[in-house]
Amino acid sequence: xxxxxxxxxxxxxxxxxxxxxxxxxxxxxxxxxxxxxxxxxxxxxxxxxxxxxxxxxxxxxxxxxxxxxxxxxxxxxxxxxxxxxxxxxxxxxxxxxxxxxxxxxxxxxxxxxxxxxxxxxxxxxxxxxxxxxxxxxxxxxxxxxxxxxxxxxxxxxxxxxxxxxxxxxxxxxxxxxxxxxxxxxxxxxxxxxxxxxxxxxxxxxxxxxxxxxxxxxxxxxxxxxxxxxxxxxxxxxxxxxxxxxxxxxxxxxxxxxxxxxxxxxxxxxxxxxxxxxxxxxxxxxxxxxxxxxxxxxxxxxxxxxxxxx
Ligand code: PAF
Numbered sequence: 001x002x003x004x005x006x007x008x009x010x011x012x013x014x015x016x017x018x019x020x021x022x023x024x025x026x027x028x029x030x031x032x033x034x035x036x037x038x039x040x041x042x043x044x045x046x047x048x049x050x051x052x053x054x055x056x057x058x059x060x061x062x063x064x065x066x067x068x069x070x071x072x073x074x075x076x077x078x079x080x081x082x083x084x085x086x087x088x089x090x091x092x093x094x095x096x097x098x099x100x101x102x103x104x105x106x107x108x109x110x111x112x113x114x115x116x117x118x119x120x121x122x123x124x125x126x127x128x129x130x131x132x133x134x135x136x137x138x139x140x141x142x143x144x145x146x147x148x149x150x151x152x153x154x155x156x157x158x159x160x161x162x163x164x165x166x167x168x169x170x171x172x173x174x175x176x177x178x179x180x181x182x183x184x185x186x187x188x189x190x191x192x193x194x195x196x197x198x199x200x201x202x203x204x205x206x207x208x209x210x211x212x213x214x215x216x217x218x219x220x221x222x223x224x225x226x227x228x229x230x231x232x233x234x235x236x237x238x239x240x241x242x243x244x245x246x247x248x249x250x251x252x253x254x255x256x257x258x259x260x261x262x263x264x265x266x267x268x269x270x271x272x273x274x275x276x277x278x279x280x281x282x283x284x285x286x287x288x289x290x291x292x293x294x295x296x297x298x299x300x301x302x303x304x305x306x307x308x309x
Contacts (some may be wrong), residue, residue: 025053030144176276
């Protein structure tokens with residue numbers, strides 16, 4: 001069946017209910033995006049399609065998570081190409097609402113607070129970003145809830161075998177802090193959805209895919225490779241149960257003149273608190289997450305690698 005595009009919550013609910021009925025669906029997956037899709041998003045969508053009977057993707061550039069109006073205006077809007085990419089992965093339905101549809105009363109008075117977890121790392125240079133991101137993710141998770149019992153056709157949708165369809169939402173590991181926060185929101189506020197993390201997709205030379213990479217010159221892109229190289233070095237040391245010796249890795253990053261390092265550390269994957277002892281001068285054991293952020297020319301890049309040993 002061809003992909004369907006809807007722009008209102010009512011259309012989404014009706015089309016979702018029809019799809020679940022038609023496919024006798026027992027599961028629904030949601031892939032929230034801001035568009036400008038690349039292979040990283042394609043992987044999210046493909047994973048959702050493999051694991052669910054019905055898959056909804058959202059394309060919405062959320063003004064609430066941009067500190068800077070210029071950044072918001074400059075964010076690429078490529079809906080036709082996004083639809084083609086999502087259709088190729090087998091996505092059923094795309095919800096691409098207007099700002100007025102999502103925020104009919106203008107900026108919402110009540111928002112989700114990311115708390116202290118949203119103030120560190122990316123939160124330091126982007127105040128309010130995670131409150132805005134979590135607020136829209138909360139709304140998107142509600143919009144994307146399987147429309148069982150809300151039939152467009154008059155038939156009660158049962159999930160194909162009794163009970164409600166299962167509901168999963170897909171987020172990239174690339175935005176590790178956003179992922180940790182979405183998991184906390186869903187757990188702390190009892191959202192009835194399973195969050196599925198999908199590993200970061202990299203180009204052949206190691207650069208993590210990002211909608212922002214298109215703003216890098218060839219020279220800047222080349223310089224940016226030091227970020228994934230640094231993470232790979234940390235990962236190799238963790239796998240070998242060696243001390244991570246972060247100072248030497250930081251020196252490697254700082255040797256690249258075009259890269260302005262913002263932060264680089266190894267943290268607990270759930271709390272994002274730095275792992276003080278278990279990584280510097282003693283052999284690494286357990287779970288960790290190496291985080292990095294840097295400006296390369298005009299572009300701020302983030303990357304990370306989960307560590308486990
Ligand atoms: O990761 C993103 O693309 C956005 O932050 C999200 C989750 C779609 C919310 O706007």
